[in-house]
Amino acid sequence: MTADSPSAPLTLPIAGPSAVRGAALRLIRLDGRAFAVMIGLNALAAGAGLVGPWLLGRIxxxxxxxxxxxxxxxxxxxxLGFALVQLVLARYAGHVGHRFGERTLARIREEFTERALALPAAAVERAGTGDLMTRGTTDVAAVGATLRDAGPEVLIAGVQAVFILGAVFVLDPLLGACGVLGLLGIWFAARWYLxxxxxxxxxxGAANSALAEQLAATAAGARTVEALGLQERRIAACxxxxxxxxxxRTRTLFLRSVLFPAVDISYVVPVAGVLLIGGVLHEHGTVSLGAxxxxxxxxxxxxxxxxxxLQQLEQVQSSSASFARVEGIGPAAPAPSAASPAPAxxxxxxxxVRYAYPGGSDVLHGVDLTVRPxxxxxxxxxxxxxxxxxxxxxAGMDTPRTGTVTVGRVPVAGLDAEQLRRHVVLVTQEHHVFLGTVRDNLRIASARATDAELRAAxxxxxxxxxxxxxxxxxTDLGHGSHRPDGAQAQQLALARVVLADPHTLILDEATALLDPSTARHTERALAAVLEGRTVVAIAHRLQTAHDADRVAVMEDGRLTELGTHAALVAADGAYAALWHTWHGEGHGSERSPRRQEANSDAAGKDET
Incomplete structure (x- = not known):
């Protein structure tokens, strides 16, 4: 986390009930034929199951x-024949239901991956990776279990329940009414629960995400925690x-402890009511004993x-909450919109420009700056x-609170992802090596790059x-294979930038993990490769500023100086103070370029 980054994590959004229902209907429509077959087979199986009690009454x-x-x-x-038919139909209906569930789960996983990758980096940073990881693992798994198991079972059971109640009404409407009245206890208990x-x-789910984020942060910063003696504080937070x-978890257990006993009692009531009232009706000759x-x-x-x-109701409710969290990260299929205007x-x-992180005061105060092509x-x-x-x-990762940031008179934050990648790329000192080969890691930036182009980058x-x-x-990179160190990983990230070939490159301490000599070599090589491109470098090593066309000095969220290196040193202001301090000089004249280079490398080593 940088010094001027937000400290308080935010929560990724959660989809509302209408959005969840719409997403569920959309998934059903995508595999509507299989869903219809599943419904039909379940109805036939339920119908076959109704024959047994009716035949027993006939006997x-x-x-x-x-x-x-x-x-x-x-x-x-x-x-016996109808029982066998019911068994076959139920098994085949379950088979079709499981296949429907697995296909739908695959769609959910694919859509979640697409939406997660499309999320603004700032949103993920502020929410924390724990929430996103929990949604992509625990929540998606819960939805999958419902689609594969609970969903088909509830559907089959629902069809059976409707058919059974219908059969009772066909035998005798009064007995059917008694049965329905006896089930009111289940209805009230289920309504209270829902x-x-x-x-x-x-x-x-939110508590699980927070715990995952806390544990991940503690594990990732274990060395820092140990070095600073923060063990007790982190343990207390966990x-x-x-x-x-x-x-x-106790709250959800309590809800179930109220629901299930009420349901168990409610099962006895309709049977007892039908036997009592049916006995009276049989005595009067209005209904047969078999009925x-x-x-x-x-x-x-x-x-x-x-x-x-009812047993699956818990999983259905839990997966509904999980589905709301999965759907909350963004639309599965964004509505088509007019393409962003191309920058001139x-x-x-x-x-x-003024900017404040959520819940904080401004960290930028009226910044005005023009970066020439x-x-x-x-x-x-x-x-x-x-x-x-x-x-x-x-880089378009955040939007100013007031003011504008434009490229070619088009707001940077308003560019779609493809346009933004063509115009502006941000490279920080944070880096990532993906599992796969060196070629795989490089072709992320340019899928059609040849081996010669990869080696050149x-x-x-x-x-x-x-x-x-x-x-x-x-060569495979990652666990069990070659594991690049921090400098090599950073060089891979910079090579991806060369392959992406953006119009504007923003380097935020992008060579900080390289030793001073390698950093200077890399910066010069990048400058040659990116000749004619716009480069904005955020740097602590002032030798980078010495070689720049212009230098911008930031202090307390304000742009205080702007000009060439020579002009700013001559002005004897904030930049001159930084330059002399970095070189260990007083306010004397500048040293020769060869001596400056030596001091640059020495200072860089001290900094490392």
Missing amino acids: IDEVRSGGGVAAVDRLALTM RRALSAYLDE REDIEKCRAT VVASALYLRQLSQPLDTI DDRIEVAG GERLVIVGPSGAGKTTLGRLL LVAVGAEWADELPDGLD
């Missing part, structure tokens, strides 16, 4: 009326987040699908002066070491 009536054994055997064999469950599971996770028994069996059979629905040229203009501008100043923040605004940034690897460009 009872047949026996009471003195029917023969042959008739009873025929009805029993028919029951009103509270979604928010409870969202809180649980324990606090663990306690929040425990509290949110009463069949109705009671139907309502007893109803407990199985209702059990399935590469001139960058900063006018009256093809110019090499270096921004210098003490730590916390606002250099990095200005660089992020120039490596040579341009002083990364000749790549040819000395066991398999050259085919």
Whole structure:
């Protein structure tokens, strides 16, 4: 985190109920045929399952009326046949449902990856990687489990429940009404649960994200924590987040502890009611004994699908919260919009810019700056002066609170991703080596680059070491393979910049991890490769400023000086003080270029 970066993490957005419903319907439409087949098979399986109790009622009536054994055997064999048909249909319906779930889960994963990569870097930085990682792993897995298991099971159970209640009404409407009234307890209990469950599971997901972020930050900074003796403070912070996770988990457990006992009691009520009222009706001759028994069996059979629905209700609610978190990071398919206007040229203009990180005061105060096409501008100043923040605004990663930042009279932040990459690229001292070969890491910037172009880009940034690897460009990088050190990783990042060939390059301490000699060589090589391109460098090593066309000095979020190196040194202001201090000089005349170079390298080594 830089000195002028935000300190308080923000939370990535969460999709609202209407957005979640819309996303679910969209996913169903994408595989509508399989969904329709699944519904049809479930309906047929449920219909086959209704035949058994009805035939049992027929058998009872047949026996009471003195029917023969042959008739009873025929009805029993028919029951067995329909049971086998139900088994086959249910298994095939489950197979179709699982395939539908896996295909839909694959779409969710692909869309999540696309949306995560499209997120503004600033949003990810401020929210923390823990939240994004939890959404991409735990939440996506929860949605997948529902699509694969809970979803089809609930759907099957729902169809069965509707068919069973319909069968009771067909046998006798009054018995059907008694059964429905007896189930009101389940309806009230489920309604009470659903009103509270979604928010409870969202809180649980947020607590899990916060804990993941805390643990990841502690693990990543373990050496710093140990060096500064911060173990107790970090342990206390982790324990606090663990306690929040425990509290949110306890809340969801409490909701289930109220729901399930109420449901268990409610199962007995409709069966008892139908037997009592059915007995009275049978005494008066308005309904047969077989119909009463069949109705009671139907309502007893109803407990199985209702059990399935209620047992999976927790997972459905949990996955609904997870789906809201997954959908919250951005639209799956952005609505087409008018293309951003193309910049007229590469001139960058900063006018009256003020910027404040969320919840903080301004860190930039009315900055005005023009960067001419093809110019090499270096921004210098003490730590916390606002250099990095200005660089992020120039790269379109943030939007000013007031004022404008434009390239070719078009707002930088308004350019779409493709246009932005063609015009402005920001390279910081933070770097990343992706799993894969050296070639894979370089072709991220230019997918069609030839091996000759890849090697030329490596040579341009002083990364000749790549040819000395066991398999050259085919050498795997990462765990268990060659692991580049910090300097090599930074050179790979700079080589990607050479391949991307942007019109404007912003370097924020991009050579900080290189030793002074290599840094000077890399900077000169980059300058030669990027000849004619606009380069804005944020630097602490003032030798970079000495070679620039112009130097901008930042102090306390303000641009205080702007001019050539010679003019600023002659002005004897803030830049002159920095220059003399960096060289260890008093306010005397400048040394010879050869002596300055020697001092530059020596100062760089001290800095390292």
